[in-house]
Amino acid sequence: MNKAALITYIKSLLEERMMVAWNAMEAAQSSANDQGKSSMGDKYETSRSMGQLDRNMHARQYEQVRQERLVLEKIHENEVSARATVGSLLETTAGWFFVAVSLGAVKIEEETVIAVSSSSPVGASLLGKRPGDKFEFMKRQHEIIALH
Numbered sequence: 001m002n003k004a005a006l007i008t009y010i011k012s013l014l015e016e017r018m019m020v021a022w023n024a025m026e027a028a029q030s031s032a033n034d035q036g037k038s039s040m041g042d043k044y045e046t047s048r049s050m051g052q053l054d055r056n057m058h059a060r061q062y063e064q065v066r067q068e069r070l071v072l073e074k075i076h077e078n079e080v081s082a083r084a085t086v087g088s089l090l091e092t093t094a095g096w097f098f099v100a101v102s103l104g105a106v107k108i109e110e111e112t113v114i115a116v117s118s119s120s121p122v123g124a125s126l127l128g129k130r131p132g133d134k135f136e137f138m139k140r141q142h143e144i145i146a147l148h
Contacts, residue, residue, distance in 0.1 A: 001089060001091070001096055001108075001109065001111055001113065001148060002109065003077055003078075003089045003148050004077040004078070005108065005109065006089065006098060006106070006108055006113060007072060007075060007077055007100075009106070009108050010072060010098075010100070010101065010103060010106065010115060011069065011072055013103065013106070014065050014068055014069045014072070014101070015069070017061075017065045018062055018065045018066060018069065021058050021059075021061040021062035021065060022058075022062055024054075024058040024061075025055050025058035025059050025062060028051050028052075028054035028055035028058055029051070029052075029055045031051045031054075033051075068101040068102075071086065071100055071101055072100060072101060074086075074087075075087035075100060080147055080148060081147065082130055082147075083127075083128050083129065083130050083147075084099060084126045084127055084128060084129045084130070084144070084147060085099070085127065085128075086099055086100055086118045086127075087099065087100055088126070088147050088148075089113070089147070089148040090126060090129075090144055090145075090146070090147055090148070091144075091145040091146045091147075091148065092135070092137075092142050092143065092144050092145055093142045093143045093145065094137045094138070094140075094142040095112060095113075095114060096111055096112065096113040096114065097113070097114050097115075097116060097122070097126060098113050098114070098115045098116070099116055099117075099118055099123050099126055099127065100115060100116075100117070100118070101115055101117055102115065102116055102117035102120055102123075103115035122135070122137050125137075126144075129144050130144065130147070131144050131145060131146050131147060132144065
């Protein structure tokens with residue numbers, strides 16, 4: 001498994017999500033603004049308020065993905081530590097895990113990698129572990145084979 005290729009691929013997925021959230025935020029703002037031109041009274045206020053709520057929701061989504069992208073920027077692709085840290089790619093008896101951002105299963109190079117945040121239960125259980133150590137995933141014990 002090529003860690004650099006995985007990071008590049010995940011960055012592209014996050015950029016795509018950022019673009020979708022940004023476009024949705026812009027569309028919601030535009031819709032809210034247009035409500036002022038075509039409506040009057042309480043209906044106008046309700047529609048505008050709903051548009052603003054939509055815009056704010058998409059803005060939060062955009063910011064969350066932007067923060068995840070920043071986490072990836074701090075990872076040194078070629079660095080392998082003795083213990084699992086943020087940015088570690090782990091080969092385990094349960095499959096591949098990438099501790100960085102929470103994306104779930106990502107298919108790359110004919111392999112499935114589970115991308116998890118370091119604050120998720122499985123991500124937190126992997127931190128600090130080294131090859132040979134055990135961890136729990138899906139209510140079963142698994143072993144770390146190697147760090148990449």
